[in-house]
Amino acid sequence: MTEYDFDLFIIGAGSGGVRAGRLAAQLGKRVAVAEESLPGGTCVVRGCVPKKYLVYGADYGASLREAAQYGWSTGEVSFDWPTLRDAIQKEVSRLSGIYGNILEKNGATLYRERAVFVDAHTLRLTTSGKTVTAKTILVAVGGYPWTPNIKGAEHAIVSDDAFTLEALPDRALVIGGGYIACEFAGIYAGLGVTTTQAYRGDKLLNGFDEEVREQVGALQVNNKIDVKYKVSPTEIKKTSGGYIVTFDDGSKIGTDVVFMATGRKPNTETLGLEKAGVKVDGSGAIVVDAYSKSSAKNIYAVGDVTNRVNLTPVAIREAVAFIETVFKKNKTAYDHSNIASAVFTRPPVGSVGLSEEEARRTHGDDITIYATDFRPMKNALSGNPHRVLMKLITQGEKETVIGIHMVGDYSGEIIQALGICVKAGLTKADFDATCAVHPTLAEEIVTLKARES
Numbered sequence: 262m263t264e265y266d267f268d269l270f271i272i273g274a275g276s277g278g279v280r281a282g283r284l285a286a287q288l289g290k291r292v293a294v295a296e297e298s299l300p301g302g303t304c305v306v307r308g309c310v311p312k313k314y315l316v317y318g319a320d321y322g323a324s325l326r327e328a329a330q331y332g333w334s335t336g337e338v339s340f341d342w343p344t345l346r347d348a349i350q351k352e353v354s355r356l357s358g359i360y361g362n363i364l365e366k367n368g369a370t371l372y373r374e375r376a377v378f379v380d381a382h383t384l385r386l387t388t389s390g391k392t393v394t395a396k397t398i399l400v401a402v403g404g405y406p407w408t409p410n411i412k413g414a415e416h417a418i419v420s421d422d423a424f425t426l427e428a429l430p431d432r433a434l435v436i437g438g439g440y441i442a443c444e445f446a447g448i449y450a451g452l453g454v455t456t457t458q459a460y461r462g463d464k465l466l467n468g469f470d471e472e473v474r475e476q477v478g479a480l481q482v483n484n485k486i487d488v489k490y491k492v493s494p495t496e497i498k499k500t501s502g503g504y505i506v507t508f509d510d511g512s513k514i515g516t517d518v519v520f521m522a523t524g525r526k527p528n529t530e531t532l533g534l535e536k537a538g539v540k541v542d543g544s545g546a547i548v549v550d551a552y553s554k555s556s557a558k559n560i561y562a563v564g565d566v567t568n569r570v571n572l573t574p575v576a577i578r579e580a581v582a583f584i585e586t587v588f589k590k591n592k593t594a595y596d597h598s599n600i601a602s603a604v605f606t607r608p609p610v611g612s613v614g615l616s617e618e619e620a621r622r623t624h625g626d627d628i629t630i631y632a633t634d635f636r637p638m639k640n641a642l643s644g645n646p647h648r649v650l651m652k653l654i655t656q657g658e659k660e661t662v663i664g665i666h667m668v669g670d671y672s673g674e675i676i677q678a679l680g681i682c683v684k685a686g687l688t689k690a691d692f693d694a695t696c697a698v699h700p701t702l703a704e705e706i707v708t709l710k711a712r713e714s
Contacts, residue, residue: 267291270395272376275302277564277576278401282369284584292369295376300360303403304573311424314349316605319451327643342429378533381557404525404565413497417519430517437522438465440604447607450484457487470616476650476668483646527566551594552586601680603673611676614664614683629655631709660689675703
C-alpha cells in the first residue's frame with residue numbers, strides 16, 4: 262500500500278476549503294491546506310465581507326441625510342474614505358487570522374504558498390519548492406475577476422482592487438450589469454462619488470426575475486447612478502485628468518476610475534490539472550459529479566471552481582457533503598435547488614426558487630403570481646423614493662410556493678427565513694394562515710393578493 266504524506270490535501274483556504282480541512286482534521290485525518298493569498302478566500306478577504314461593510318458605509322450617509330425629516334439635526338455631513346477603508350482591512354485581517362487558526366488549532370498543516378499538480382497524488386509548493394503527496398486532494402481555489410481584452414484594459418480596476426484604493430475618486434465608471442457591478446455602483450454613489458454604470462444588456466441582473474430587474478434599474482436611478490444600457494467598452498485611454506472610455510456606439514465617458522465588473526472565471530489556469538487527469542469545461546471549471554468528484558478518482562472540487570452555484574454558503578455545504586462522502590462513508594450529494602440569495606444593492610434584493618419566467622417555462626399556465634409594490638412606511642417621512650417589490654409564485658392546485666422575490670430594505674434578512682418555506686414545500690395557504698407582524702415590511706408576504714392577468 263502506498264504511503265502518502267497526507268490523507269487529504271486541500272488547495273485553497275477559502276470557506277469551502279477551511280470547512281473541509283477542519284472537519285477532516287477533527288476526524289483524525291492528516292490534513293494540509295495550501296493558500297497563496299490570505300486564509301478566508303475571496304469572501305472574507307476581497308468579497309462578501311468587506312463589500313458588505315462598504316454597503317453599510319454608503320447606507321449610513323443616506324440615513325444621516327434622511328434623519329432631518331425625523332427631527333435630527335446632523336449639521337454638515339462629510340465622509341473620510343481612509344477611515345472606512347482601513348477599518349475594513351483591519352477587520353479582514355482579524356477574520357483571516359481566525360480562518361488560519363481554525364486549521365492549525367485542529368491539527369491541519371497550513372502552507373502559505375501556492376500548490377500545483379505534479380500528478381494525481383503529488384503537489385509542488387511553488388515558493389519553497391517542496392513536493393508533497395496525498396491520498397485525496399480537494400481543489401477549492403474559487404474564481405477570479407475576468408475582464409474583456411480591450412485596448413487599455415490595464416488601466417481598469419477589478420473587485421479585488423476596489424477595497425484598498427488610495428483615494429476615493431470623484432467620478433467612477435462601473436462596467437457590468439451583474440450583482441457585483443450593481444452593488445459597487447450603489448456603494449460609490451452612496452459614498453458621494455459621481456457614478457455611471459454601463460451595461461451591454463437592456464436590463465440589469467441578468468437571470469433574475471424580470472420585475473426584480475426592472476425594480477433594480479429604477480433604484481439605481483433613484484440612487485443617482487447614471488445607467489447606460491446596450492453599450493460595451495472598446496478602449497480605455499489614460500489622460501492627464503483621468504480616463505476616457507470609448508464604447509461600441511461611439512460614445513465616450515470621462516472618469517477617474519474604471520471598474521470592470523464583467524464576470525468571474527474559475528481560478529484553474531496554471532494549476533496543472535491536466536497532469537492529474539482532471540477535466541475542465543470551456544470556462545475552466547472543474548467538471549464534477551453530484552458528489553463533487555472530478556474525472557480523477559481521488560480528486561474532488563467544491564465552490565466556485567466548479568461553477569455550479571457560486572455562493573459562499575454553497576461551497577461550505579458542498580465541503581460538508583464531501584467529508585461525509587469520502588471520510589465518513591456516508592455518500593452525500595448537496596441539493597442545489599431552492600438556494601436563497603441576496604444582492605446588496607441599496608436597498609437589497611432577496612430571491613429564492615424560480616423566477617416567473619422560469620416557472621412559466623417549467624409549468625406553463627399552472628402557476629399563480631401574487632405581488633405587491635408599495636412605498637414603505639419609513640420612506641413616507643424620510644422622502645426616500647425607493648419602493649418595495651414583493652412577489653410570490655405558486656404552482657398547481659395546492660399552490661405550492663416555488664419562488665419568492667423581493668427588492669427593498671431588509672430583503673436579504675427576510676429571504677433567509679422565506680428560503681426555509683420554499684425548501685420545505687409550503688403552500689400559499691400556509692402563508693395565509695400565518696398572522697402578520699405589524700407594522701413591518703415582512704408582513705406583506707403573508708397578505709399578498711393574486712395579480713390580475
